[in-house]
Amino acid sequence: MMLFIKIANPMYIEILRHGPFIHMKKIPESTEGDMVIPAHFGPKDPSTYTEPEKEKVALDSGLELILIESLDNVMYNNIINYESAKQIWEKIAILCEGKEEVRSNQRRILVSQYDGFMEKLKEGITEVFERFNKLVNDLQLHDKYYEAE
Template sequence: MQAHLAAQDDDMWYAITDGPMKILKINKAVATTEGAPHMVEKHRSEWTAEDKKKTNLDNVEKDILYKTLDKNMFAKIKTCTTAKEIWEKLTQLCEGNDQTKENKLTVVIQKFDNAKMKSGETLAEFDERFSSIIIQLTSLGKDYSNREIALKVMRAFPREWDLKTIAMRESKDLNKLELDDLFANLKAYEFELGI
């Protein structure tokens, strides 16, 4: 049952990424080349119940996408004829072209480079703000190592945190220190400082 659902999920994603499914069969009139059979499209009268489900996946996907859009977004994609076209149009509208993505990445890298804990900001607030920057970077294809992230966070704190951050640099393997674990460790110190 799980294998069937996984295959169905793969087929649904295929309908989004590659377009409507073509139902194929082996063309027995043509010899196979290098072990690969020659495929031709099945006539509609030859479709099995499973084939019919697969050909309807594009309609199912379009319906799902339509239901998730507000009127404004729907107006922008209503001329698209396949789920793939809708997905590509939405991607373009939401993410922009390559130049837009590059500009967004530059801005988020600058946010990362300039991240500092603000005066009066709690650790939880800084954690939320910094984690948001990391999520943005990841979504734009930029990944930093655990070590780079940990060092950046430790450099972002005011002077009263120096004792803790120096001790952490010496005692922890920063290559294995996840961001959540880093902030959890620092929250105990924030409590000690009485911030």
């Protein structure tokens, strides 16, 4: 999925990391009664966006469409109320990978399987290698690496 997103538009990765583009404008210092409100930045009115700004904002919608189109009905029902591609992506990650506690438990189970790895009865060398290779790949997906000795 990540490869497809990178190929579709390199800016999509930035949207997944930082959220949608929100164009800001400088709001000058003002006063309300006796209170002085210092100059600050706030969201720009969408009706005043320039064409390049409109294109950047539309990127989030394009990425949302890609993400939504890639989901089955069950996953779609879990993300239907999210308003940005970043929120959808984060929910998909939780649904697929679980929260950090779940990932930590999975990592411990994989390490235990690695430590106790043995050939099964009547298992050929090819099957042993495939099983071991899958275990090592799963460990790497969970940020656990072993040095070759």
